[in-house]
Amino acid sequence: MRLRRNLHDGLGPGLAGIMMRADILGQLMTANQGAAEEMLLELRREAAAFMTEFRRVLADQSPAELDGKDLDDALRTLGRRMSRATGGTLTITTDVDPAAAAVDRTTQVAAFWIAKEALTNVVKHAKASTCTIRVRVDAGLCLSIVDDGVGGAGLGHQGVGLTSMGSRAAELGGWCEVSDVGPDNGPGVSVTAHLPAAPCPAPRRPAR
Helix, strand or coil: CHHHHHHHHHHHHHHHHHHHHHHHHHHHHHHCHHHHHHHHHHHHHHHHHHHHHHHHHHCCCCCHHHCCCCHHHHHHHHHHHHHHHCCCCCEEEEEECHHHHHECHHHHHHHHHHHHHHHHHHHHHHCCCEEEEEEEECCCEEEEEEECCCCCCCCCCCCHHHHHHHHHHHHCCCEEEEEECCHHHCCCEEEEEEECCCECCCCCCCCC
């Protein structure tokens, strides 16, 4: 179950990005040769990143975006990559509490995976123009991903992605909810999660 979840969460976004770029490439082949060549280079880079992520998932390693980075940097990197996958039609903004860098790594990894799956759903289903990721620290890590898309897409059944977000939160004693934003607040989907967190352990001082 864990390998299935990691394969889905880790590789799904890469495949989604490759497929979207392939669709855009087909449109550019006759309309804009220069842009088509640039998109082809993007496809090659995305395919190489996909293979790297595939090896990391099989080795049960944490996401590459978190290597040597905190959650804020990792989410910004992810947002830029997912935005490029749409050809720039989706603007993704991040707003991360600096205190998030002080929570334990396990919680940061879980929050990243939830955000990654939520963004994948936005790219694949929402037809959104904007998406905002917010992270706050309040008796744990509070995460929200809200888009302005069509709403409701993918919410009618609990597939691997929605189940994965819930299980990652539940493993830490938290919760994750996915719902339509609602007519009063405009269209879109909101993903909200709360993850109990512990402070990062203080670095051990060498014995004298």
